[in-house]
Structure formats: structure tokens, C-alpha cells
Amino acid sequence: MIVGVDIGTSLTKAVVFDEDGSSIASACTPSEVHHLPGGRVEQDLDHVVATVATVVREVAATLPEPVSALALTGQGDGLWLRDEAGAAVHRAISWLDGRANSVLAEWQAAGVTTEVFRRTGAGMFPGCAGALLSYLDTSEPEVLDRAAVAGYCVDAVLQRLTGEITVDVSDASLPFLDPATRRYDDSAIEACGLTHRRGLLAEPxxxxxxxxxDAKGAALLGLPVGLPVTAGPFDLPASAIGAGVRQPGDGILTAGTTLACQVLTDDPKFDREGEPAGMFLCTPDEREYLHAMPAMVGTAGIDWVCALLGISVEEIDPLLANSEPGARGVRALPFLSVSGERAPFVDAGARAQFSGLSLETGRAEIVRALCESIAFAARHCFEAAGLSGQLYACGGGVRSPEWLRIFADVLGRPIVIPSDPGVGARGAVLTAAAALGSPFDRDRWAANSRTVEVRPEKVAGYERGYADYQASLSAARGLWRL
Structure with missing residues (x-):
């Protein structure tokens, strides 16, 4: 009875799985996300911890046996500042936050991002801890002075439940960790001008x-003192583990609020002269890494276009089914995030565009152009990450059969979809079971899936569409300004 808890940006979920990897109990509750002027996006740690308590208590009440362990995963990046007792000294700054846009632009111009990338393989973006720490160090140093630890969502919740100050190696991977040694690179920290804040980084x-x-955590959750708890990996690598990614070259597409593209590798070497974007995430297996390209495009863009056109998300599939590939000449770049893009390139000034519009353009063409452009962005990411094997997919976007077919056709390979959508919690539970010495049969868990095949007759058209996308992107990158 291991309860897997996935603490997402907008939703916290708790799931318990049977021996075949099917969920037997689950609960979820929304989290509050505060969107403030200046591109600021924040969350309240107390509220997030309360959501964990809500879903754990709800699931535990339905189980036929006592809970045996708790397995945590959740959103990564951002900055969750706490004191020694685990109390927030500033509202948690989300990975979606854009307040450090100017910091990142200055670092790109000065070569700081390139220097850090060459040392750690991490491409920084406005919502990563490095840029946010630098912003606060300049603008609000008193906040950092009050903090004992600068961490992330999962370790912030862990501290409140156990009293421990630590961090999972996956969270620590961005931006200061050398993936080969799994230790912080002090020269990367120095390059960001943060050596004097080094003490805020918990050791992995x-x-x-x-x-x-501990007693406080037990009282909060209604569970026994001393119950085993694992924390991490965060949601990207947890989803890869939960979906079944096991062989080097295999990848996973997470079509969520953002588009996370990851490829498993057993080699921590990276192109130190390449564009400083993406990251190498350490996994629970010290011999394996995930080359991640977490783009800022995704279902948030779909929500935006639905609101703009006055349609529901349920109308997306019929619009896609009744339109043709190529969207009658309408093309899009999908960069709608206020903090720009972070993979497979980093540009805080990246912005979306539609072209080829006319008086004959309808809702179907606009929706299809955006969906196709997000699929092209996924291909761009997977080419950079080195996808060569089986591809898996998860996230809210996979609930759209028509969009999934577009992804398969654009990527030119079949996509395996796990039957249970809670792959982040699945990965956390599998990790916890291994740590506790009672691993599940991963082959049985992976058997519950379906495959979306490529439609060969669509591939050539999407090859042309991808070439057009790359050309439009190259032209646009010279025009973006903050």
C-alpha cells in the first residue's frame, strides 16, 4: 500500500496501484496558482502542503490495508525558499515565472549561460533556480538572508513532513550539478555570481x-510516526520511469501544461559547444540519465486558443478530425509563454505567431495550425535530445486521439500510451518500492498500454510542414525582443 503523490502545478494527485500497475484508489485536489503583474507566478507552500494532506487522507480512508509508505514526486524548477523549520520565507516562485527574464538576457549576452552549460549541460531559463536566485540577490536580498534553503517543491513538502533538509538529485540537476559526478560545480555557481549563496543549496x-x-507530518496526514517516505525524482523523470522508459535511446513525450521531451542515455557526455538549452537529469540509477528538452509550449496554448475562440477543450478533436494536415496554409509558432522558450533553445523574448490567415480562415485551421506547431516543436526537441528508440507519451494532451495521431505522424514513429494516466505517481511508487527492497514487476506494469501508429500517407506532408516551421522559426528568432 504505497501511496504515490504527484504535486503538480495546478493539481495534486494521490494514487495507489495494484501489482499489475493499475490504480485501485486515487484522489485529487486543485492547487492555487497566483499570476501577478510582471510575469510573476507564485504558489503558497502552506496551501500546497494542505493539498497533499487532503489527497493522502482521502486515499488512505479507502484502502483495505494500512498505508505502508509514501512516495512523493512533483513539479520541478522554480524556487521554494524556506527557513530551518520548513516555513516559507517567500511565496514559492513557480517554474512558469518570468521576473528573471532580464537576468537571463544579460547572462546570454555576457556568456554566463554558455559557461554554465559547458560545465553542467544545463540550459538556464527565467524560471530556473539560478536566474531566480540572482534576481532576488539583487532586488530582494533580505529574502535570501532569511532563508536556510533554496530548494524545490518536492523537498519543500518533504521537509514539512519529515523535518529533513535535502534535495533529490534530479531536482538538483538544474542548473549547478555536474551530471557525471552528481556534485555541484562551484565554478558554475561562481559564474552566476552566487558563491556567497552557496550555503542555500542542500546536498543531494x-x-x-x-x-x-515526524510527529508533525504524521498528524498532518493522519498516518503513523516513522512511516517511510521517499522524495523524488521530480515529475519529469518520474513520468519516464512510470511510463516504461528503460532502454537507452527510448524517450517520453509529456504533453502537459508544457511539452517535456526526454530521452534516456547511459552517457553523461554532452555537446559542450552546442546551443545551451535543455538539461541532463540524474535518475535513481546512478548509471543512467535523461536528456531533457522541456519546451514551454503545450496544453496551456490549447487552453488559450479555446478561450480566444470561445470553444471548449472537448471541441478540439472534432475540429482536428474535420480539417486537413497543413491547415489550408495556416502556419503557427507556438511560443505563448510570458517567459519565452527554454528548449531546444532558450530565448526569454520568444513569442507566438500565426501566418497565412485570410478571410476564409476558420476555427479549425487556427486550432490545427497550433496543434501541428506544438508537434513540430516536439520533433525539434527530440532531434536535439537524440531519440532513437521507443517513444512513450503521457499528460493531458494524450486524451486527444486526433492530436496524438498528429504527434505520431510528425515524429514518424509509433507512440505507446500507458493505460493509467498517473505515470508520475507510478514512477514515484516504483522508485519507492526499489528503495524499500520490494520492487514491482515493471514488465507487468508496462503491459497495460496501447500504441498509436504512424499513418504513412501523412508523413511526407508533415516533413514539408516541419521544414516550413524551421524556416519560420529561424526568421522569427532574429526579430524577438524583450
Whole structure:
């Protein structure tokens, strides 16, 4: 009875799985996300912890046996500042935040982002801890002075439940960790001008670490003191584990609020002269890494176009089904995030565009152009990450059969969809089971899936569409300004 908890940006979920990897109990509750002027996006740590308590208590009440362990995963990046007791000294700054746009632009011009990338393989973006720490160090240093730890969502919740100050190696991977040594690179920290804040970075926990609920955490969740708790990996690598990614070259597409493209590798080497974007995420297996390209495009763009056109998300599939590939000449660049793009290139000034519009353009063409452009962005990311094997997919976007077919056709390969949507929680539970010495049969868990095949007759048209996308992107990058 391991309860997997996935603490997302807008939703916290708790799931318990049977021996075949099917969920037997689940609960979810929304989280508050505060969108403020200046591109600021924040969350309240107390509220997030309360959502965890809500879903854990709800699931535990339905189980036929006592809970045996708690497995945490959740959103990564951002900046969750706490004191020694785990209390927030500033509202948590989300990975969606854009307040450090100017910091990133200055670092790109000065070569700081290139220097950090060459040392750690991490491409920084406005919502990553490095840029946010630098912004606060200049603008609000008193906030950092009050903090004991500058961490992330999962370790912030862990501290409130166990009293432990630590961080999973996956979260620590961006932007200061050398993936080969799994230790912080002090020269990368120095390049960002943050050496004097080095003490805020918790040391990564050893592989297979297990923590225990303290009295406060036990009272909050209604579970016994001393219950085993694992924390991490965060949601991107947890989803890869939960979906079944196991062989080097295999990849996973997470079509969520943003578009996370990851490829498993057993080689921590990276192109140090390449464009400083993406990241190498350490996994629970010290011999494996995930080359991640987490683009800022995704279902948030679909929500935007639905609101703009006055349609519901349920209308997306019929519009796609009744339109032709190529959207009658309408093309799009999908960069709608206020903080620009972070993979497979980094540009805080990246913005969306539609072209080829006319008086004959309808809703179907606009929707299809956006959906196709997000699929082209996924291909761009996977080419940079080195996808060569089986591709898996998860996230809210996979609930659209028509959009999934577009992804398969654009990427030119079949896509495996796990039957249970809670792959982040699945990955957390699998990680916890291994740490506790009671691993599940991963082959049985991976068997519950379906495959979306490529439609050969669509591939050539999408090859032309992808070439047009790349040409439009190259032209637009010279025009973007903050």
C-alpha cells in the first residue's frame, strides 16, 4: 500500500496501484496558482502542503490495508525558499515565472549561460533556480538572508513532513550539478555570481534514500510516526520511469501544461559547444540519465486558443478530425509563454505567431495550425535530445486521439500510451518500492498500454510542414525582443 503523490502545478494527485500497475484508489485536489503583474507566478507552500494532506487522507480512508509508505514526486524548477523549520520565507516562485527574464538576457549576452552549460549541460531559463536566485540577490536580498534553503517543491513538502533538509538529485540537476559526478560545480555557481549563496543549496540525497514521517507530518496526514517516505525524482523523470522508459535511446513525450521531451542515455557526455538549452537529469540509477528538452509550449496554448475562440477543450478533436494536415496554409509558432522558450533553445523574448490567415480562415485551421506547431516543436526537441528508440507519451494532451495521431505522424514513429494516466505517481511508487527492497514487476506494469501508429500517407506532408516551421522559426528568432 504505497501511496504515490504527484504535486503538480495546478493539481495534486494521490494514487495507489495494484501489482499489475493499475490504480485501485486515487484522489485529487486543485492547487492555487497566483499570476501577478510582471510575469510573476507564485504558489503558497502552506496551501500546497494542505493539498497533499487532503489527497493522502482521502486515499488512505479507502484502502483495505494500512498505508505502508509514501512516495512523493512533483513539479520541478522554480524556487521554494524556506527557513530551518520548513516555513516559507517567500511565496514559492513557480517554474512558469518570468521576473528573471532580464537576468537571463544579460547572462546570454555576457556568456554566463554558455559557461554554465559547458560545465553542467544545463540550459538556464527565467524560471530556473539560478536566474531566480540572482534576481532576488539583487532586488530582494533580505529574502535570501532569511532563508536556510533554496530548494524545490518536492523537498519543500518533504521537509514539512519529515523535518529533513535535502534535495533529490534530479531536482538538483538544474542548473549547478555536474551530471557525471552528481556534485555541484562551484565554478558554475561562481559564474552566476552566487558563491556567497552557496550555503542555500542542500546536498543531494544518496540514491534510494528513505525518510520517516515526524510527529508533525504524521498528524498532518493522519498516518503513523516513522512511516517511510521517499522524495523524488521530480515529475519529469518520474513520468519516464512510470511510463516504461528503460532502454537507452527510448524517450517520453509529456504533453502537459508544457511539452517535456526526454530521452534516456547511459552517457553523461554532452555537446559542450552546442546551443545551451535543455538539461541532463540524474535518475535513481546512478548509471543512467535523461536528456531533457522541456519546451514551454503545450496544453496551456490549447487552453488559450479555446478561450480566444470561445470553444471548449472537448471541441478540439472534432475540429482536428474535420480539417486537413497543413491547415489550408495556416502556419503557427507556438511560443505563448510570458517567459519565452527554454528548449531546444532558450530565448526569454520568444513569442507566438500565426501566418497565412485570410478571410476564409476558420476555427479549425487556427486550432490545427497550433496543434501541428506544438508537434513540430516536439520533433525539434527530440532531434536535439537524440531519440532513437521507443517513444512513450503521457499528460493531458494524450486524451486527444486526433492530436496524438498528429504527434505520431510528425515524429514518424509509433507512440505507446500507458493505460493509467498517473505515470508520475507510478514512477514515484516504483522508485519507492526499489528503495524499500520490494520492487514491482515493471514488465507487468508496462503491459497495460496501447500504441498509436504512424499513418504513412501523412508523413511526407508533415516533413514539408516541419521544414516550413524551421524556416519560420529561424526568421522569427532574429526579430524577438524583450
Amino acid at each position: 540525497a544518496p540514491a534510494k534514500s528513505v525518510f520517516r514521517l
